[in-house]
Amino acid sequence: MGLLDRRLLKTLDLPLIALVMVLMACGLVLISVAVRARGMLDLVEKQAVFAVAGLATMLAVTLWVDYRTLPRVQWYLYGAATAGLAAMLVVAPEINGCRCWIQAGPVSLQPAEFVKPILILVLADRLARHEDRPWTWLDLVPVGAMVAPLALLVLKQPDLGTVLVFFGITGGMLLMAGYPVWRLFGLATAGLAAATGLVWAQLRFPDKISLLEPHQLMRLVVFINPYNDGQNGLGAGYHVLQSRLAVGNGRLFGQGLTGTSQTATSFLPEPQTDFIFAVAAETLGFVGITLLVLLLLALLLRALHDTTQAGDTYGMLLGAGVVSMLATHFIINAGMTVGLMPITGLPLPFISYGGSNLLTNCISLGLLMSAYARRHKILF
Structure with a gap:
């Protein structure tokens, strides 16, 4: 490691790194609870490998990647x-309809997953170039031109959850860039109204509309009423019903790591990924899940602190994109667990099983910390 890297070690955000490590450890424990009854403890070992690789990658990006050089390669990425x-639409095998x-x-x-930090890079560079002038609706055109191709290709897979994360990233970065809140709210309201209308139209005319x-579509239907799945809650609504039951089983202090529960008896589908929040609620109870939520909020707040300390607008927007990405994952995953949002398959950051998401989160935080570590000229 060179002299410059040794100096950068003194500027590392150790509290943020510690929070990541604690959340990863919590994730390993909860994954082991989720998969024990299914005899899939090898997933815990895989996740541990991903965690070590993720931490190493995060530190490597922080120390060796100067975020200010990224605009030179962002369009290649x-x-x-x-x-x-x-290419995924052609060569990737179809697994679970995706x-x-x-x-x-x-x-x-x-x-x-790895497209998310790339989107953050191009948006940060574009928004940082906005001159000191009033924002207009036309300023959204280049932003939309960057987001739309990626969103349409991912939607074609289909992966609606990742598209929602793209929108969350874009909204958060526009907000940090100073785009008027009322316009963002109006845009979000119009988008939600349009989406609702399209869903209604497809339900009303399924032979003519198939967006x-x-x-x-069934996930949206059971979001409103889980029993309205044509099988009285044993079809598409089964997931959210079992998730709610698992959360309720946790009560105040939880069933414990070895307690008899929805997770232990394998009633809860996809407990190690989509519904790890329900596993946490059932295992740890209200007290435990509150502590876990506080840890996640502490991570977001610390990352936001680092974002505001960046030495330039580009670094600040880069951090805003990372925070927005993590926050969107957290809100949607927790929301779908208790039925406040439709099921989209988004993992809980640093907790859910999944190497791609874990590595993406670590790369993204590495970019954020790269900006934070270089916020001042190093003179010592």
């Missing part, structure tokens, strides 16, 4: 991401 997503994964040796990777896949 964007082009590769677009081409990769297009062409989202590719096999890389013993592990499956989800390329769309959403059948399973995606």
Whole structure:
């Protein structure tokens, strides 16, 4: 490691790194609880490997990647991401109705995850170039031109959850860039109204309109009423009903790590990924899940602190994109667990099983800390 890197070690955000490590440890414990009854404890070992690799990657990005050099390569990365997503529609096998994964040796990777930090890079550079003048609706055109190709390709897989994260990233970065809140609110309201209208139209005229896949449409239907799945809650509504039951079983102090529960008896579907928040609520109870939420909030607040300390607008917007990405994952995952949001399959950051998401989060935080570590000229 060179002299410059040794100096950068003194500027590392140790509290943020510690929070990441604590959350990873919590994730390993909860994953072991989730998969024990299914005899899949090998997933815990895989996640531990991903965690070590993620921490190493996060530190490497922080120390060796100067965020100020990234605009030189961002469009190469964007082009590769677009081409990769297009290729996924052709070469990726269909798994659970989605062409989202590719096999890389013993592990499956989800390329769309790694597109998120690339989107953050191009948006940060574009928004940082905005001159000191009033924002207009036309300023959204280049932003939309960057987001739309990636969103459409991912939606074609189909992966609605990742598209929602793209929108969360974009909204958070626009807000940090100074775009008027009332316009963002109006845009979000109009988008929600349009989406609601399209869903209604597809339900009303299924033979003429097919924007959403059948399973995606059913997830929206059971979000309103889990028993309205044609099987009295034993079909598409089963997931959210079992998740709610698991959360309720936790009560105040939880069932414990070895307690008899929805998780232990394998009633809760996908407990190690989509519904790890329900596993935490059932295992740890209200007290435990509150502490876990506080840890996640502490991570977001610390990352936001680092964002505001960046030495330039580009670094600040870079951090805003990372915080927005993590916050969107957290809000949607927790919300769908208790039925406040439709099921989208988004993992809980640093907690859910999944190497692609864990590595993406670590790379993204590495970029954020790269800006934080270089906020001042190093003179010592």
